[in-house]
Amino acid sequence: MDPLVAALVLFGLFIGLVFLRVPVAFALGLACVPVILLTEDVSFFAIIDRTYNSFNSFLLLSVPFFLLAANLMNATGVTKRLIDLATATVGHLPGGLGHINVFVSMLFAGVSGSSTADAAGIGKVLIPAMLKQGYDRSFTIAVTACSSVMGVIIPPSILMLIWGGTMSISVGALFLAGIIPGLLLGLSMMVTVYFYAIKYNYPRHEKASLSHFVKAFVGAVPGLVTPLIILVGISFGFFTPTEASAIAVVYSILIGIAYRTLDFRTFAHHLSDSARLVGVTLFCVGTASVFSWLLAFYRVPQALVDLIQSFGLGPNGIILIIALVFLIVGLFIDAIPAIIIMGGILYPLAQAAGIHPVHFSIVGVVALAFGLVTPPYGMCLLIAARIGEMPIHQVLKDVFVILIPMVGILLALCWFPEIVLALPRWIAPQFM
DSSP: OOHHHHHHHHHHHHHHHTTTOOHHHHHHHHHHHHHHTTOOOEEEEEEHHHHHHOOOOGGGGGGHHHHHHOOOOHHHHHHHHHHHHHHHHHSSSSSSHHHHHHHHHHHHHHOOHHOOOHHHHHHHHHHHHHHHHHHHHHHHHHHHHHHHHGOOOOSSSSHHHHHHHHHHHHHHHHHHHHHHHHHHHHHHHHHHHHHHHHHOHHHHHHOOOOHHHHHHHHHHHHHHHHHHHHHHHTTSSSOHHHHHHHHHHHHHHHHHHHEEEEEEEHHEEEHHHHHHHHHHHHHHHHHHHHHHHHHOOOOOOHHHHHHHHHHTTTHHHHHHHHHHHHHHHHHHTTTHHHHHHHHOOOOOOHHTTTOHHHHHHHHHHHHHHHHHGGGTTOOOHHHHHHHHHHGGGGGGHHHHHHHHHHHHHHHHHHHHHHHHHHHHHHHHHGGO
């Protein structure tokens, strides 16, 4: 098979199976079977071999630890303390709870590394509170879902761990590079919330006194210290991302013991829940790796590089195409297989165009994050809509309004790479 036929068979079968509602991880594996049967030099042992090699990664050990740390942080009451700090900081602005929703997602992102954990943990608290204060149900669900995307952009980020592990890009550099884009996305959402609040006269909280703010800040310090430990430790070489994730778990347990909110039964429950989530995630990594390996075997990435280069688009045009591809792919499948498959295809294209690997990675992560709030996949939107008890199609108008300035931020990241690269170059140039 030539590269075009191989790509058509693989992607055609995969898309067909997804539309038949076969789970993505199984669809990726099953799509590989006919191609392997038609390839003389490849046996079925390749599936086992490539899957094992994808799992046999020290860096991927950090994924279960970060998921467990996020679950334990939720159990220890850190989320409530972060909400108290957000209330004291931005609650006095018009549409106070809307700003709190966005701000606490920015804080919680530094703890969880997972957007779905953000949507579920914060949504359960703030969606009922916003509805009780008279906020429109559609707006409440939309702002909760959209703000949760920062969970995979502001470090630590599970998507960045997967990205760094599969493409051999420094996770420390990715973590540092995600800070400014995450903050810009948060600010863009807060501007949108402000205009909604002015238009619909949403309430605000009374401005917190200095003593109240200090008390809220002190209460939130254990949660705020978590991302600081991880970033400083990785950036200055004190420990690896995997060691940082294990330290985050130990730190979460110590907080639970100190607050007396974590007992053995609660710990066992979150251990089991984290194991279930990790099983799904890593199974997806395994089958996506086989899929990506077959694409590389048939030189599909190189064929794509040759095709795109023939158009003479230049770096700015190519980074826009890369962002568009990730935006479209994120509509239909989970970000983790999208990273392994499309990242492997598009990375050679970015290299050929002279795009910095960290710039390419952050643009890809941000573009894929949008897929968490856009149908038909839209996992964070699904979670928020379920908590808010409203059909997804009735929420889409407000989701797209909030996404408009966020897309503007994505375009700025594409055209001005220094937004992404400035912080890692300044703090940890050894990673660049």
